[in-house]
Amino acid sequence: MRRLINKLKGLYKYRILIRTLVGRELKARYRGTVLGFVWSFVNPLLLLTVYTFVFGFILRPRDPSFDASPWSYALFLFCGILPWQVWFAASSMESSNILIAQGNLIKKMLFPTEILPIVSVTSNFIHFLFGLPILLLFVPLMGKPYTPYLLFLPVVILVQYVFTLGFCFLISSLTVHFRDIRDILTNLLTFWFFSTPIIYAMTFEPIQKHAVLRIFLNLNPMTHIMWGYQNCVYYGELIRWKRLGVTFIVSLILFFVGYYLFDRLRDSFPEEV
Amino acid sequence: MPAIQVDNVSRIYRKYSEQHRFKTFKSAILKGDLFKSLKADEKVYALDQISFKVGKGTTFGVIGENGSGKSTLLKVVAGISKPTSGRVHVEGKISALIELGAGFHPEITGRENIYINGVMLGLTREEIDKKFDEIVKFAELEDFIDAPVKTYSSGMYMRLGFSIAINVNPDVLLVDEVLAVGDAAFVPRCLDRIDEFRRKKKTILFVSHDLITVERICDRVAWLKNGKMITMGDPKRVIDRYIQDVKSKKETEFEKEQQEEEAKGDLEEERRENRWGNREIEIKKVRIMDLHGKEKHVFSPSEGMAVEMNFSAENHIKDFVFGIGLFNSQGVCCYGTNTVLEGYKSESVRGTGRVLCQIKTLNLTNGTYYLDVAAHREDGLPYDYHRNLYSFMVSSKNRDSGIYRPQHNWEFSPAVKFKKAK
Numbered sequence: 001m002r003r004l005i006n007k008l009k010g011l012y013k014y015r016i017l018i019r020t021l022v023g024r025e026l027k028a029r030y031r032g033t034v035l036g037f038v039w040s041f042v043n044p045l046l047l048l049t050v051y052t053f054v055f056g057f058i059l060r061p062r063d064p065s066f067d068a069s070p071w072s073y074a075l076f077l078f079c080g081i082l083p084w085q086v087w088f089a090a091s092s093m094e095s096s097n098i099l100i101a102q103g104n105l106i107k108k109m110l111f112p113t114e115i116l117p118i119v120s121v122t123s124n125f126i127h128f129l130f131g132l133p134i135l136l137l138f139v140p141l142m143g144k145p146y147t148p149y150l151l152f153l154p155v156v157i158l159v160q161y162v163f164t165l166g167f168c169f170l171i172s173s174l175t176v177h178f179r180d181i182r183d184i185l186t187n188l189l190t191f192w193f194f195s196t197p198i199i200y201a202m203t204f205e206p207i208q209k210h211a212v213l214r215i216f217l218n219l220n221p222m223t224h225i226m227w228g229y230q231n232c233v234y235y236g237e238l239i240r241w242k243r244l245g246v247t248f249i250v251s252l253i254l255f256f257v258g259y260y261l262f263d264r265l266r267d268s269f270p271e272e273v
Numbered sequence: 274m275p276a277i278q279v280d281n282v283s284r285i286y287r288k289y290s291e292q293h294r295f296k297t298f299k300s301a302i303l304k305g306d307l308f309k310s311l312k313a314d315e316k317v318y319a320l321d322q323i324s325f326k327v328g329k330g331t332t333f334g335v336i337g338e339n340g341s342g343k344s345t346l347l348k349v350v351a352g353i354s355k356p357t358s359g360r361v362h363v364e365g366k367i368s369a370l371i372e373l374g375a376g377f378h379p380e381i382t383g384r385e386n387i388y389i390n391g392v393m394l395g396l397t398r399e400e401i402d403k404k405f406d407e408i409v410k411f412a413e414l415e416d417f418i419d420a421p422v423k424t425y426s427s428g429m430y431m432r433l434g435f436s437i438a439i440n441v442n443p444d445v446l447l448v449d450e451v452l453a454v455g456d457a458a459f460v461p462r463c464l465d466r467i468d469e470f471r472r473k474k475k476t477i478l479f480v481s482h483d484l485i486t487v488e489r490i491c492d493r494v495a496w497l498k499n500g501k502m503i504t505m506g507d508p509k510r511v512i513d514r515y516i517q518d519v520k521s522k523k524e525t526e527f528e529k530e531q532q533e534e535e536a537k538g539d540l541e542e543e544r545r546e547n548r549w550g551n552r553e554i555e556i557k558k559v560r561i562m563d564l565h566g567k568e569k570h571v572f573s574p575s576e577g578m579a580v581e582m583n584f585s586a587e588n589h590i591k592d593f594v595f596g597i598g599l600f601n602s603q604g605v606c607c608y609g610t611n612t613v614l615e616g617y618k619s620e621s622v623r624g625t626g627r628v629l630c631q632i633k634t635l636n637l638t639n640g641t642y643y644l645d646v647a648a649h650r651e652d653g654l655p656y657d658y659h660r661n662l663y664s665f666m667v668s669s670k671n672r673d674s675g676i677y678r679p680q681h682n683w684e685f686s687p688a689v690k691f692k693k694a695k
């Protein structure tokens with residue numbers, strides 16, 4: 001544990017490198033495209049449009065919390081889809097491949113490998129940040145008021161950051177040895193997406209009635225993170241401190257387990273990637 | 274305190290079979306014994322108990338064949354891979370020229386890549402700002418620095434990589450064979466830079482196949498073979514021993530190849546095709562030997578060679594000539610002669626006997642050579658002509674060109690000055 005914490009402290013001195021590499025990722029991502037950074041906005045918007053159309057206009061939200069309005073449902077959707085799709089899912093998919101894709105760095109340079117998942121999570125975090133103003137712009141457009149509870153957004157973001165980082169450490173180091181994880185992850189993320197209250201709310205009647213379903217959803221850390229976003233932006237309520245606190249502790253544990261595993265497997269990376 | 278100290282370092286690579294991998298995955302998930310099941314079923318020693326010290330300000334060379342563990346050693350010293358056992362200690366800042374431009378991102382410009390690569394190598398942005406112009410100038414990329422790196426030629430890519438790495442200004446420089454890909458103008462400039470490093474009393478670990486350069490720049494040389502250190506010490510002595518070893522290996526390979534060909538029967542067919550004449554004199558056996566009569570196929574240019582022809586002639590023959598010809602792999606005749614040309618007037622031959630042609634020194638450049646031997650009448654009618662049926666090899670560390678290597682030496686008047694050889 002002490003050793004791990006010392007290593008984490010050591011990471012601080014790589015902050016310039018992390019910053020530079022995140023900058024490189026952001027620059028290189030849309031290099032050569034016509035729209036460039038606009039894609040960071042367009043991607044979640046397109047996704048949002050599809051979901052709003054299908055779930056808002058065709059299926060029609062029945063739950064009273066949406067005031068029977070597809071537009072307010074769209075805002076609700078956006079609260080979950082933006083952090084999930086743009087940040088969490090994108091980072092996980094990228095991390096599952098990043099050590100292999102950047103094998104050259106690991107094999108040919110003296111390079112602190114753990115920076116790679118950190119860079120991946122951070123650069124997707126920045127894409128998420130780009131999307132955040134759109135989300136906030138949507139609030140009045142969809143007829144909802146801004147509330148002071150928006151100020152708790154950074155707390156939710158911090159919890160997601162730690163959780164995503166831990167998950168990505170785990171995924172990236174294991175994929176080096178078990179390439180199957182890449183394919184498993186694609187399916188897992190779809191399953192996980194629907195097991196998290198993103199396109200539906202925790203307050204939906206069937207969930208509240210069904211104890212097993214409720215417990216299952218409550219065991220999913222992403223539930224509380226997504227709920228946190230919805231609380232801050234959509235409901236305009238105080239975040240659930242207890243739930244989010246427990247999630248934060250779980251995230252920290254995941255982070256240390258992930259980092260520990262990464263550290264244990266580190267020496268095998270140069271020959272396996 | 275030496276700059277690089279390597280104590281009893283071993284590096285074991287693990288080999289997994291496909292089946293094992295599957296088992297690992299399953300057992301890792303089911304039993305959770307992830308670390309235990311990561312054990313391999315076969316071990317390969319890339320480095321086996323290697324120890325050496327490199328004093329501050331000296332240049333240490335590592336030579337050996339492909340797969341002998343040189344690059345692994347360099348990576349272990351650089352800290353890229355960890356030794357399985359043993360200890361490595363390096364004093365000061367390291368820069369490793371292992372693969373040039375390893376961290377480049379193809380989509381972004383050379384300018385941005387210099388910054389990113391520089392940061393990766395441990396420089397701050399301010400330091401890079403200061404060195405930026407020099408990096409670009411040395412890489413000769415002034416006109417292309419704002420183009421994406423993916424548009425660079427491989428030479429430009431390499432020059433930029435080298436230029437960044439060398440400008441990191443390390444205390445210890447590790448060089449792995451990277452100069453092999455440079456063009457004729459760039460390599461000497463790289464070597465100049467390395468010389469400058471040596472003058473500044475920096476420590477260099479130099480891995481190369483280029484024995485001439487190794488001998489020129491290194492203070493001490495180690496020879497690795499299959500992960501073991503065979504010998505270490507004075508460059509000339511180590512390199513000579515290495516060359517001897519390579520030659521004897523080539524010799525056995527040569528013999529093996531010949532045996533294999535013979536076993537396949539290819540040689541027989543080739544013999545029929547490339548052999549003609551009425552066999553009134555039959556050349557039964559040809560041997561290539563050194564001057565002491567020991568059969569041999571790999572020679573150095575300064576060595577002598579003897580060609581022995583064993584023949585038999587049933588009838589009494591009065592008109593005969595014995596000749597040999599040497600051809601290089603492009604089919605150019607390097608030398609040809611026969612007994613008539615050398616003034617021997619034939620009188621008679623009968624029964625079995627042998628003709629021996631001794632060449633005092635070969636004086637040929639590196640390569641594979643083919644041998645013609647023949648017995649014919651003075652007017653050219655062949656008794657037995659063997660066309661390119663025998664071959665031998667000339668191998669040395671020289672890189673001179675042409676087909677002929679006359680023995681030579683240089684002399685200079687005092688006005689001509691060279692850097693002092695150690």
